[in-house]
Amino acid sequence: xxxxxxxxxxxxxxxxxxxxxxxxxxxxxxxxxxxxxxxxxxxxxxxxxxxxxx
Numbered sequence: 001x002x003x004x005x006x007x008x009x010x011x012x013x014x015x016x017x018x019x020x021x022x023x024x025x026x027x028x029x030x031x032x033x034x035x036x037x038x039x040x041x042x043x044x045x046x047x048x049x050x051x052x053x054x
Contacts, residue, residue, distance in 0.1 A: 005031040 004027035008015050018024040 001031040001034050004028060005035070 003010050003015065007024050007028065008017050010016075018027065
């Protein structure tokens, strides 16, 4: 996802920029979605842990 967020891809010959603008936009949107979901799940997990009685 880090490569997609930067607009690049890593194939066998190393990191290369994504030249197709439509493909780059789709991959960057997917990367954003993954990052947002991971942050939300981290906050939710922390909230559950703090809500549990000791």
